[in-house]
Amino acid sequence: MIFVTVGTHEQPFNRLIEYIDNLKRDGIISEEVIMQTGFSTYEPKYCKWSRLIPYREMVKNIAEARIVITHGGPASFIMTLQIGKTPIVVPRQKQFNEHVNDHQLDFAKAVADRMGTIIPVVQTNDLKDVIINYDEIVAQMPSGMKSNNKVFNDSLEKLVTELIRK
Template sequence: MIFVTVGTHEQPFNRLIKKVDDLVASGDIKEKVIIQIGFSTYIPKNCEAHKMMSFDEMQQALRDARIVITHGGPSSFIEALQFGKVPIVVPRQEKFHEHVNNHQVEFTKLIAERMNNIIPVYDIDDLKTTIDNYDQIAKTKNVGESSNNKQFNEKLEKIVDGLAK
């Protein structure tokens, strides 16, 4: 199963949701896909869609997923990392009116370079190839206790909590 989450930001992330839905429609993705669509206005026709999900539903989807695809919000991909997943991260981009600026692109680049524990996708047309090659790509990433993911997650959580106050 593939789980896609776009978080709770009030701007739509139709670009990602439509791309995943199109990949299922064309048969490029053959497994079940669950998408948390948030405030997106595009409603998938070929995937199980939820506007929002409870904490328990999100945890279960993250646990069950073979692949997790998230937007570039830290809490979304940190959760995937906490479940031992190497998330595919598609940051929201200002030019598509998905966010107020490009901080998700910048943050995704920073984490990909420093931690090497996520799979960034900046061009939505690269998503199919990334999904097709996910298992091989994920093997090249830092995962598990030896990669300091747990320490990274704890430190980043403190930073994010501090910023949110």
């Protein structure tokens, strides 16, 4: 199953909703698709959808999905990461009247560059190939978030050992 969420921002995100619906219509996506469409005005014809989904159902959908596609809102893709999934993140963009500015675009690029834990897709036309090659893309990504715990613990142990010797 593919789960798509566009959050609850009051501007429509028709560009993403319609594109995924068309991929389903054309048979590019053969598995079930569930969408949370928010305030989008496009109503999917080939996918299951709801405007808003309760939190517990969101968590359930994310946990059960093979692929999660989110907008660039941090809460949506961080929840996906916490559940152990690698999200495809399609940031809302000002040029399409999907948000008031391009902060989602900037944030998604920064997270992808620094953490390497999300798959950002800026142009919806690129989404088809990312969905088709999702498993291979994820397999080539770093596993999980990088932690400094080992470096910190090793440094602390070295410091304590030096203090004890003195």
